Amino acid sequence: MRTLLLSLALVAVSAAPALAADLPRATPVAETPALFDDATGGNANGDDPAIWVNKKNSARSLVIATAKEGGLYVYDLDGKQLQHIAAPPAPGKDDEPGRFNNVDLVYGFHGRDLAVVSDRGRDQLRFYAVDPVTLRLTDVSDPAAPYVFNKDQKEVNEARTAYGLATWQDGGGDYALVSRRHQTRIGLAKLTERRGKVSYKLVRTVDLPRAFELPDGSRWRPCGEPGELAQVEGMVVDRGRDVLYAAQEDVGIWRLPADLSGEPVLVDKVKEYGR
Secondary structure, eight states: OOOOOSSOOOOOOOSSOOOGGGSOOOOOOOOOOOOOOSTTTTSOOOOOEEEEOOSSOGGGOEEEEEOBTTOEEEEOTTSOEEEEEOOOOOSSTTSOOOOEEEEEEEEEETTEEEEEEEETTTTEEEEEEEOTTTOOEEEOBOTTOOOSSOSSHHHHTTTOOEEEEEEEEETTEEEEEEEETTSOEEEEEEEEEETTEEEEEEEEEEEOOSOEEOTTSOEEOOBSSTTOBOOEEEEEEETTTTEEEEEETTTEEEEEETTSOSOOEEEEEOTTTTO
8 A cells, every 4th residue: 555645744652762763754655736825726725634544445545634714635645636625615704614624534434434524614523425436525414513612603703613633433432522722622522323414412521721830839821812722733542542642732742531531641741831
């Protein structure tokens, strides 16, 4: 199977510190066409990719990438664009349009493999079924899907919306872990299916700390613009251990149970922590 690299970093994790020579190396062998973050290019700001593995023929696997207002792009392993899916338009004149932020995969959900996307502009999750024969994605999102974190369109327009994303499967169902933009909150949403359409229900949330005690006894509050907290974007689930690793910007990496039932543990800190 050939490998396509879209701004990805491959990281090896071991119980003891590894020497540089022991770490796997990733070598780019193909590149996708450039996307352009302007009006002519459809405001396509490439962000987050996921690789759908074709279990019958790995050479026919797909790279699925989000591009903010540019929607979703699908590539083969040679970097050739196979499909483009537009993000949904703004529901009203002064409302936010769709902005696809992160994408991850769920295999075998009611007989289908799904690409799950966090729509930062609309505060929703969207779902696309992967056809393993045609290699095309079809939108199977429930039109009546709720907002992830907000109550109404007015709150959505304030942009504290669905942001980072990781998927998780256990014996009880299929889930999406979603972070909230400009907040420290992570939510666990259970995927549901009705008449072929996919939706979700928020099960629980957890709020990571907003402030931290330093060795000198002072309190440190990482922040950006006024009212913006240290948000989480990058997340990944260790599915063999049902553990979520969540990267809180300006703070570090947290480890917590994937079902968000336990206490978060800060396992690594950024270089600027406490400054």
